[in-house]
Amino acid sequence: MSEIAIAFNRFGLGARFDDSAPADPRAWLAGQLGRFEARPTAIAAAPGRAEVAGRLAAYLEEARGEARQGRRQQRQRRRRGAAQPAAPMENMQSGESGMRDDDLAGLPDSARRFIRQSSRQNYLAMVAARTAAALTTPAPFVERMVHFWANHFAVSADKLTVIGLAGLLEFEAVRPHVLGRFGDMLLAAERHPAMLLYLDQAQSVGPNSQAARIAARFARGRRPPPGLNENLAREILELHTLGVDGGYAQADVTELARAMTGWTVSGLSRGLAARFLGVAGNAGDFAFAERIHEPGARTIMGRAYRQEGEAQARAVLTDLAADPRTARHLATKLARHFAGDDPPPAMVARLTQAYLDSGGDLPTVYRAIFDSPEAWVAAPVKFRTPWDWSLAALRGVGARNLEGPAAGALMTQLGQPVWRPGSPAGYDDIAASWAGPDALVRRVEAAERIASRTGGQIDARRLGPRLLPAQLSPGTQAAIARAESPAQGLALLLVAPEFLRR
Amino acid sequence: MIDRRLFIGSAAAATALLAVPGIAVAQAPTDRRFVFIVQRGAADALGTLAPTGDPAFAGLRGAFAQDFAGGARVGDFFTLHPNLAEAGRLYAAREALFVHAIASPYRERSHFDGQNILETGGHAAYALRDGWMNRLLGLLAGAERRAIAVSATVPVVLRGDREVGSYAPSALPEASDDLLTRVGAMYERDPALHGAWEQAMQTREMAGDLAGGGRQNGGATGALAARLLGGTEGARIAVIETGGWDTHANQRGRLGFALRGLDAMIGALKGGLGAEWRRTLVLVATEFGRTAAPNGTGGTDHGTGAMAMLFGGAVDGGRVLADWPGLGASSLHDGRDLRPTMALDALIAGAAAEHFGLDPARAGRLLFPNAAALRPAAGLIRA
Numbered sequence: 103m104s105e106i107a108i109a110f111n112r113f114g115l116g117a118r119f120d121d122s123a124p125a126d127p128r129a130w131l132a133g134q135l136g137r138f139e140a141r142p143t144a145i146a147a148a149p150g151r152a153e154v155a156g157r158l159a160a161y162l163e164e165a166r167g168e169a170r171q172g173r174r175q176q177r178q179r180r181r182r183g184a185a186q187p188a189a190p191m192e193n194m195q196s197g198e199s200g201m202r203d204d205d206l207a208g209l210p211d212s213a214r215r216f217i218r219q220s221s222r223q224n225y226l227a228m229v230a231a232r233t234a235a236a237l238t239t240p241a242p243f244v245e246r247m248v249h250f251w252a253n254h255f256a257v258s259a260d261k262l263t264v265i266g267l268a269g270l271l272e273f274e275a276v277r278p279h280v281l282g283r284f285g286d287m288l289l290a291a292e293r294h295p296a297m298l299l300y301l302d303q304a305q306s307v308g309p310n311s312q313a314a315r316i317a318a319r320f321a322r323g324r325r326p327p328p329g330l331n332e333n334l335a336r337e338i339l340e341l342h343t344l345g346v347d348g349g350y351a352q353a354d355v356t357e358l359a360r361a362m363t364g365w366t367v368s369g370l371s372r373g374l375a376a377r378f379l380g381v382a383g384n385a386g387d388f389a390f391a392e393r394i395h396e397p398g399a400r401t402i403m404g405r406a407y408r409q410e411g412e413a414q415a416r417a418v419l420t421d422l423a424a425d426p427r428t429a430r431h432l433a434t435k436l437a438r439h440f441a442g443d444d445p446p447p448a449m450v451a452r453l454t455q456a457y458l459d460s461g462g463d464l465p466t467v468y469r470a471i472f473d474s475p476e477a478w479v480a481a482p483v484k485f486r487t488p489w490d491w492s493l494a495a496l497r498g499v500g501a502r503n504l505e506g507p508a509a510g511a512l513m514t515q516l517g518q519p520v521w522r523p524g525s526p527a528g529y530d531d532i533a534a535s536w537a538g539p540d541a542l543v544r545r546v547e548a549a550e551r552i553a554s555r556t557g558g559q560i561d562a563r564r565l566g567p568r569l570l571p572a573q574l575s576p577g578t579q580a581a582i583a584r585a586e587s588p589a590q591g592l593a594l595l596l597v598a599p600e601f602l603r604r
Numbered sequence: 605m606i607d608r609r610l611f612i613g614s615a616a617a618a619t620a621l622l623a624v625p626g627i628a629v630a631q632a633p634t635d636r637r638f639v640f641i642v643q644r645g646a647a648d649a650l651g652t653l654a655p656t657g658d659p660a661f662a663g664l665r666g667a668f669a670q671d672f673a674g675g676a677r678v679g680d681f682f683t684l685h686p687n688l689a690e691a692g693r694l695y696a697a698r699e700a701l702f703v704h705a706i707a708s709p710y711r712e713r714s715h716f717d718g719q720n721i722l723e724t725g726g727h728a729a730y731a732l733r734d735g736w737m738n739r740l741l742g743l744l745a746g747a748e749r750r751a752i753a754v755s756a757t758v759p760v761v762l763r764g765d766r767e768v769g770s771y772a773p774s775a776l777p778e779a780s781d782d783l784l785t786r787v788g789a790m791y792e793r794d795p796a797l798h799g800a801w802e803q804a805m806q807t808r809e810m811a812g813d814l815a816g817g818g819r820q821n822g823g824a825t826g827a828l829a830a831r832l833l834g835g836t837e838g839a840r841i842a843v844i845e846t847g848g849w850d851t852h853a854n855q856r857g858r859l860g861f862a863l864r865g866l867d868a869m870i871g872a873l874k875g876g877l878g879a880e881w882r883r884t885l886v887l888v889a890t891e892f893g894r895t896a897a898p899n900g901t902g903g904t905d906h907g908t909g910a911m912a913m914l915f916g917g918a919v920d921g922g923r924v925l926a927d928w929p930g931l932g933a934s935s936l937h938d939g940r941d942l943r944p945t946m947a948l949d950a951l952i953a954g955a956a957a958e959h960f961g962l963d964p965a966r967a968g969r970l971l972f973p974n975a976a977a978l979r980p981a982a983g984l985i986r987a
Binding site for chain 1: 644715783797
């Protein structure tokens, strides 16, 4: 690959057909740090938090009503000695985020309705906004980093409460901080309603909190008291900061979970309890509920945190962001993204140092990537993920947007549905996950469709060298030139070995 | 029977003029249908309608010649590929007319440029921006102007100032077998991709995805087109794109597959259009022909002279039009290709003009503006 091809494809999102080759690829990349738009038109026009969380709150209210009704009927049936039906609302999850009706079988009508509406009107609208931003951005490298960090702080829209909010985490917590400090992005991501709901932090209650004590008194042993949920605390340590080998123990997870109690989402309930807890404000806002916060000092990774209330977990996150193990974890992921599936140790060390020296200043780390020779090796180092490939293909043919349903269907077909990795670990960043036989065929099918939509208007023989400067092998060029139609030539270019990698 | 040099001479032009009164009643739509089936990839003419009467044919074509043992005889000189059974029946019913050794003005061998010329009607690739079918719409009135592309996008031939529609089933078919074959060849030099690809193709074959594709797809597309062209509100003009004609290797199987699909498409069009078939003209044409002799991989390479076909109740069929150039070594174009002796532009201009009752000279000038000496063919359509 030429340096221009590397700048376009390895660092950027693929050349657009109308991109002119930059004279100085490194300066072109560095210049993007000043050109990035945190809130471009497409994203500003996407549904906002009030709409998304308002819809969720209305649904939850309806579902709670149905659940109450269900319990009443159950009691009546019990009195009459009838068999008990399954509890209706216990597992409100949908494997397809509402995209396919048959996955919603067995859910109550209200849940099905909500999933369809939030999928179509929120999730897919945001997928379209994300796609449009990536297709038209003046700063493709920075957009790539947005996608990278959103995947680092992955939430998955296969959980009902997250369908509409997943995209907002990227728009509200990642984009504003992608050129800031990692610590700020970390805080914004952990406080975001999508994260708090996805990893069950919103319901985590300190066992010795005021609310837990009251609940225990009322329950009188009939119901288990509300308690601690460690889910988010564990993922913060394992995925978001220190990394799985980051030297923390179960006690650290539990202590962090205790420190984080009280971090929740407001406005999702208007009942008495919500007012008592002080979380009856705007739907979807972050709220700190003192009355479910576990009182007392915490000890995490050998360090004591004596702060009161919200400040306690905040202080922990600040320390985690500054930890050398966090720096190393992030540096490893970044090096893997730009220098290959086996990240070169020298580059990891260099990025770690840049991170620590700058206090987690991300532009400083990005410049260290630009300055790493390991990221400029001529042979392709990465197999493009479906998302990467789709953007490169669409940019290559000059698309400026793709409607939400089309974008959603494309990414689902290619096996990487947007914001739906199915796990908080996010999508893998290695070839083995994406270069399988079936995945290749799907890419060819998608390429044929994308190419057919250009209506034979694009001459792949001329486009190829523009998208992959000085990179196409004679074999690929011949295959394209011998194609039986312009559209077939374009499809072949889009699935050429050179195009599949970066 | 072969009508030698039918396109030449003033008598033919006079015949065409007989159709001119149609212009006067252009306000009253004639409900005529016109379908253009584009064969993308350069369909092999000698493998479609074989000149079995040419003394050089059997020797030149080798194993390919055996395919015609069971085909329908067309006159005493030609034989249809056996997979073109429906086309053979239409020929017998005088609703099919075959034109052999014909070509557009293009004499190079690039699909891209060749198709552009076939579709724009220009004399050089990319010289014209719109397609000749779109310009044809400008000569028509009322309902006859309703045109549709039976594909997700509008191909060049139908593109231009006049508004046209496009329609394809939302669930588009899987990647075509031809593309899969080419991708496989492209990956041969890439060990990682090659391995994964071979495995994928094996799985695909085991799953039976490749079974029966040609006839099913062709028939389904033809039936869809017939529906789009049906009824009083339907389109009057349609374009259908077909692929799989670029048979550089293993031609006997692949061409047979493609021809079966084309035959099913014609049959489905006829069946679906019902009574309208009587007023229908279907044109089948490709960008150029293929080499006369097989190559080393059981296929043929890009050539020059091709063939075109007209089907429909409106066609004055049961004939082959050819000024047969012969297959002897000295007769071949550049020593390798079937030599074109007729102009595809003239055939198209004449057929379209007669079918819609237009002045052939005027239609010729508009559809093929750069053709200096264009003499639209005549006597193609029943009056």
